[in-house]
Amino acid sequence: MPQKQFDLIVFDWDGTLMDSTAHITRSIQASCRDLGLPVPDDQSASYVIGLGLRDALMIAAPTLDPADYPKLVERYRVHYLTGDPTIELFAGARDLLENLRSAGYLLAVATGKSRVGLDRALNAVDLVDMFDVTRCADETFSKPHPQMLNEVMDVVGQTRERTVMIGDTTHDLQMAQNAGTAGIAVTYGAHPEESLLEFSPRFCAHSVAELDAWLGSNG
Incomplete structure (x- = not known):
C-alpha cells in the first residue's frame, strides 16, 4: 500500500457529501x-x-x-x-467515509452551513460520530477565508502539509489555497469543472466513486 500523503481529510458538506x-x-x-x-x-x-x-x-x-x-x-x-424531505448523502458517500475511517484518517467538515443546520443534517444521516471536528460559518470566518480550515487543523493538531480540503466550489479550493493545504475538487456539486480547475486542485473527481478510488490509492 502506498504511503499516505495526508493525515487529515476535510470535507465540505453541501454538494460534496450531501446531495443538496x-x-x-x-x-x-x-x-x-x-x-x-x-x-x-x-x-x-x-x-x-x-x-x-x-x-x-x-x-x-x-x-x-x-x-x-x-x-x-x-x-x-x-x-x-x-422543502424536499428526501435530501440525502450522495450514493457511496457513507462507504467513502467508513473506508477512510477504517484506514486511519482523521476526518473533518468545514461548511458554510450554520451549526444548527449541520448538526441537524449529521443527525438525519447518522454521521454525528464520523468526524473528529466540524466547523461552521457562524462560528468563524466564512469561506474563502482560511480561518475555518486553520481552526480544524489546530483542533486535531495537524499541519497544512498533511491536510487536504475536498469541495465542490471555488470557495472551498480558494480556502485551501489561503490556508496552504492541498485541495481536491468534485464536479458533481455546485460549481462547474472549468472554474474548479482554475485553482489547480490535486485531483478532480467526477463522482464519489472516483474520489474514493483516488484517496484509496493516493491519499
Missing part, C-alpha cells in the same frame, strides 16, 4: 421571490453555495437593503426546512 445543491438553489430563488427581489438564475444562485448564509444572500440579492437581510435569511430557512 438543487434544493439550496431553489430555496435561495424562492426567498428572493417572496420579498419581490430579482430572482437569480440557477448559475448565480448555486455560485454562492458554500458561503455563510448571510454572505451568500448578500451576493444573491445585491439590491436588498442591508436592514432587510434578516427577512431574507428567515424566508430562506423556511423554504429550506419545508
Whole structure:
C-alpha cells in the first residue's frame, strides 16, 4: 500500500457529501421571490453555495437593503426546512467515509452551513460520530477565508502539509489555497469543472466513486 500523503481529510458538506445543491438553489430563488427581489438564475444562485448564509444572500440579492437581510435569511430557512424531505448523502458517500475511517484518517467538515443546520443534517444521516471536528460559518470566518480550515487543523493538531480540503466550489479550493493545504475538487456539486480547475486542485473527481478510488490509492 502506498504511503499516505495526508493525515487529515476535510470535507465540505453541501454538494460534496450531501446531495443538496438543487434544493439550496431553489430555496435561495424562492426567498428572493417572496420579498419581490430579482430572482437569480440557477448559475448565480448555486455560485454562492458554500458561503455563510448571510454572505451568500448578500451576493444573491445585491439590491436588498442591508436592514432587510434578516427577512431574507428567515424566508430562506423556511423554504429550506419545508422543502424536499428526501435530501440525502450522495450514493457511496457513507462507504467513502467508513473506508477512510477504517484506514486511519482523521476526518473533518468545514461548511458554510450554520451549526444548527449541520448538526441537524449529521443527525438525519447518522454521521454525528464520523468526524473528529466540524466547523461552521457562524462560528468563524466564512469561506474563502482560511480561518475555518486553520481552526480544524489546530483542533486535531495537524499541519497544512498533511491536510487536504475536498469541495465542490471555488470557495472551498480558494480556502485551501489561503490556508496552504492541498485541495481536491468534485464536479458533481455546485460549481462547474472549468472554474474548479482554475485553482489547480490535486485531483478532480467526477463522482464519489472516483474520489474514493483516488484517496484509496493516493491519499
